[in-house]
Amino acid sequence: MIEQNIALSLQQAGKKFCRNLKQSLYYGFLDVSRIFAGVRLDTGRLRKDEFWAVSSLSFEVRKGESLGVIGANGSGKSTLLRLLSGIYTPDQGTVMVNGKVGSLITLGAGFHPHFTGRENIFFNGTLLGLSKKELEERYDDIVRFADLDEFIDSPVATYSTGMRMRLGFAIAIHTNPDILLIDEILAVGDVNFIKNSYDKIESMVTEKGISAIVVSHNIGMIQRLCRKTLVLDKGRMVFIGDTLEAISKYYELSLKHKLAVESNHPTDKFIHHHDCPMQVYIEDFSIRGNAAEYLNEITAPCTVRFQTRVSNSLNQPVALPTVSILLLDPGMIDLIASVQSHGPACEGVVIPGKGEVLVECEASYFNLAPGEYRVIVKLGGPKEGIFYDSVLVTQSLKVSWSVEFLQEVSSVYRDCKLFIPSAWKVEP
Amino acid sequence: MSNYVVYESNYRAKTRTFRIWLNYLQTVVQRKDLLFYLVKRDFLSDYKRSFISVGWILITPALGVLSWLIINYTNILHPGQLPVPYPAYVLISTMIWRLFISIYQSISNLFFESASFSLDVRSLREVLIVKQIILQTLNLAVGLIFIEIVLVYYGIYPTWKILTFPLTLLPLILMGAGIGLLTSVYSVVLPDAKKWLDYAMQLLMFVTPVIYSPQVSNALIRKIISVNPVSYLLDWSRASLIGGSFDDPLKFLLSSLAALLIFLSGLRLLYLAEDKVIEKI
Numbered sequence: 001m002i003e004q005n006i007a008l009s010l011q012q013a014g015k016k017f018c019r020n021l022k023q024s025l026y027y028g029f030l031d032v033s034r035i036f037a038g039v040r041l042d043t044g045r046l047r048k049d050e051f052w053a054v055s056s057l058s059f060e061v062r063k064g065e066s067l068g069v070i071g072a073n074g075s076g077k078s079t080l081l082r083l084l085s086g087i088y089t090p091d092q093g094t095v096m097v098n099g100k101v102g103s104l105i106t107l108g109a110g111f112h113p114h115f116t117g118r119e120n121i122f123f124n125g126t127l128l129g130l131s132k133k134e135l136e137e138r139y140d141d142i143v144r145f146a147d148l149d150e151f152i153d154s155p156v157a158t159y160s161t162g163m164r165m166r167l168g169f170a171i172a173i174h175t176n177p178d179i180l181l182i183d184e185i186l187a188v189g190d191v192n193f194i195k196n197s198y199d200k201i202e203s204m205v206t207e208k209g210i211s212a213i214v215v216s217h218n219i220g221m222i223q224r225l226c227r228k229t230l231v232l233d234k235g236r237m238v239f240i241g242d243t244l245e246a247i248s249k250y251y252e253l254s255l256k257h258k259l260a261v262e263s264n265h266p267t268d269k270f271i272h273h274h275d276c277p278m279q280v281y282i283e284d285f286s287i288r289g290n291a292a293e294y295l296n297e298i299t300a301p302c303t304v305r306f307q308t309r310v311s312n313s314l315n316q317p318v319a320l321p322t323v324s325i326l327l328l329d330p331g332m333i334d335l336i337a338s339v340q341s342h343g344p345a346c347e348g349v350v351i352p353g354k355g356e357v358l359v360e361c362e363a364s365y366f367n368l369a370p371g372e373y374r375v376i377v378k379l380g381g382p383k384e385g386i387f388y389d390s391v392l393v394t395q396s397l398k399v400s401w402s403v404e405f406l407q408e409v410s411s412v413y414r415d416c417k418l419f420i421p422s423a424w425k426v427e428p
Numbered sequence: 429m430s431n432y433v434v435y436e437s438n439y440r441a442k443t444r445t446f447r448i449w450l451n452y453l454q455t456v457v458q459r460k461d462l463l464f465y466l467v468k469r470d471f472l473s474d475y476k477r478s479f480i481s482v483g484w485i486l487i488t489p490a491l492g493v494l495s496w497l498i499i500n501y502t503n504i505l506h507p508g509q510l511p512v513p514y515p516a517y518v519l520i521s522t523m524i525w526r527l528f529i530s531i532y533q534s535i536s537n538l539f540f541e542s543a544s545f546s547l548d549v550r551s552l553r554e555v556l557i558v559k560q561i562i563l564q565t566l567n568l569a570v571g572l573i574f575i576e577i578v579l580v581y582y583g584i585y586p587t588w589k590i591l592t593f594p595l596t597l598l599p600l601i602l603m604g605a606g607i608g609l610l611t612s613v614y615s616v617v618l619p620d621a622k623k624w625l626d627y628a629m630q631l632l633m634f635v636t637p638v639i640y641s642p643q644v645s646n647a648l649i650r651k652i653i654s655v656n657p658v659s660y661l662l663d664w665s666r667a668s669l670i671g672g673s674f675d676d677p678l679k680f681l682l683s684s685l686a687a688l689l690i691f692l693s694g695l696r697l698l699y700l701a702e703d704k705v706i707e708k709i
Contacts, residue, residue, distance in 0.1 A: 017707065024708060025616075025617050025618065025619075025708060028616065028617030028704060028705065028707070028708040029614070029617040029618050031617075031701070031704045032613055032614065032617055032697075032701045032704060032705065035441065035697070035700045035701045035704065036697050036700070036701070038441075040438055040441060041437070041438055041441075043437040043438070044437070083435070086433065086435055087703075087706065088703065088706070088707065089435050089436070089437065089439065089440070089703040090435055090436060090437060091437055092437065093436070094434055094435065094436040095434070095435040095436070096432075096433070096434050096435075097431070097432070097433045097434075097435070098431065098432050099431050099432075100431045101431075112469055112473055114473060114476045114477065115469065115473070115476075119469075122465050123465045123466070123469055126459070126461045126462035126464075126465050126466075127462055127552070129459075130461075131461050132461040132464070132465075178431065
């Protein structure tokens with residue numbers, strides 16, 4: 001029996017599918033015939049061409065907790081949602097659901113284009129489990145939230161995609177669920193609608209104590225709505241826990257997959273050259289500490305040295321092009337940059353023909369927020385009239401903060417990416 | 429009501445058969461508002477863009493019998509001894525037959541109806557079954573006005589037996605829905621079987637006394653009619669409209685019982701196999 005404060009619980013849950021359509025139909029025919037004959041199905045075993053779409057999933061979601069689910073396409077996110085909504089039955093393990101489930105999966109399900117928005121509110125609302133009386137009571141709130149007052153008596157066929165989405169969302173959130181399943185639904189809609197939707201989901205979770213499972217490729221949405229996130233890879237759970245860590249894991253995974261496919265040579269550090277002329281190129285890049293030791297994990301604030309080995313493939317010497325270093329957060333958003341030509345140290349440096357030089361950038365107070373970061377190094381730039389080379393270094397730099405530093409910056413700072421050391425002054 | 433549910437492999441197989449039927453009934457009662465709106469939506473949507481609108485309910489059967497009237501006029505068809513003039517006979521029979529066959533067809537396509545969202549909405553199929561039955565019966569009810577006008581034109585006035593019409597129609601509805609339910613499950617996992625069955629159902633019309641009398645002269649056809657349960661169900665429905673005699677009550681009862689069993693078996697199979705079938709859509 002499930003604990004009262006648990007909304008969802010999965011114990012070793014798995015779901016299998018078949019890769020081959022005809023084989024899949026054949027299995028379906030066999031299964032249905034066995035079911036009709038009262039024979040119990042042995043679902044835990046894989047037959048020819050079958051695979052686990054999700055496998056051995058075990059986790060719990062408490063009441064009032066929101067869980068993000070991220071993973072590459074085909075990692076099993078939608079299958080997981082269908083297991084939770086009871087549409088799919090697990091082939092292994094159990095799925096326990098404690099409460100009324102509301103789905104924000106197919107918004108506007110059952111909308112008929114020839115009927116008005118008003119009529120469709122009743123069709124769609126009853127489809128999602130509301131009674132006519134409940135819909136009449138909530139009708140004004142739905143129309144207000146959808147912001148469709150003047151169009152509500154027009155046929156839905158005349159609505160834009162965003163308007164249909166708004167109406168569908170407005171109906172779905174007024175079903176008063178205990179558990180809300182959200183699947184990639186806020187991709188369409190204007191800024192105001194997206195903001196209102198976020199606010200509504202947040203208030204449902206924090207004020208009404210409902211549980212939410214949010215599946216999205218929109219990392220910003222996951223970050224905003226969920227403190228805890230599950231990372232799926234090929235149907236298996238690779239991480240569950242703090243959302244920031246989960247996002248790092250997800251990007252690490254997806255980049256590794258991408259580069260493993262491209263290079264077919266997976267290592268701990270990837271240097272991926274973009275399409276550049278490369279007469280002068282980046283031979284190697286490394287992150288080192290104060291004592292020149294290699295780093296991939298640091299406790300900030302500390303000194304970090306970024307070392308770039310630049311080679312010249314030409315026979316004649318060339319002036320050292322500009323070296324730029326960019327740090328990216330897990331969402332591949334540029335955070336900070338350092339450009340070598342901005343400093344006088346490297347001015348006039350020449351790389352001999354078929355030779356190389358080592359360029360070092362020292363950050364003496366490196367204090368990015370805890371997380372995992374990636375580096376892009378660029379060689380050349382507009383000044384030289386050419387980008388000689390641009391590499392994406394996927395060696396991640398895991399940053400954590402010392403206890404003292406954490407105390408200093410307080411929990412307010414926790415969600416920010418960069419702490420700016422500054423002098424404060426108080427005047428009477 | 430508690431919303432605590434445990435999903436695990438074979439959990440549906442643990443449900444007792446009687447409980448399955450009761451669950452279906454309870455779901456339909458609980459979701460009666462959805463049923464109302466689905467019936468309203470589908471009934472009106474067919475005619476919303478049409479200038480003739482619901483007039484099609486009357487026009488369709490009239491056009492449908494036209495071909496049989498021409499065939500009969502050319503004397504190719506020998507319908508046998510009929511209790512009423514041929515146009516009235518074939519009009520009534522084809523309308524009742526259309527109810528049976530359209531219920532079969534719509535319910536056998538249950539998994540493909542609204543397939544785009546049926547994957548994300550639970551407890552939908554129970555309602556869709558009843559919706560299809562109501563929609564098709566509603567079409568027949570409107571068409572009955574046309575039938576009665578034709579009958580009165582031929583001097584056939586309704587008798588007390590017309591009151592039994594809904595009752596005599598019920599086994600036919602159950603038979604159509606039952607075969608449709610069994611087919612719906614297999615139509616997804618064995619599409620070829622559905623195609624064969626569709627042809628078989630078309631053929632069934634010609635071995636059921638729809639366009640000719642049960643007392644047709646061909647001995648083989650008479651033999652097939654005598655073992656075809658749909659014959660008795662259709663015959664009684666027709667008799668109630670034209671005030672004819674209710675022949676072979678035992679065979680009618682046995683056919684009705686068979687219809688009920690097929691329907692209940694269809695419901696049971698649908699419940700037990702639904703999750704396996706959904707995966708294959």
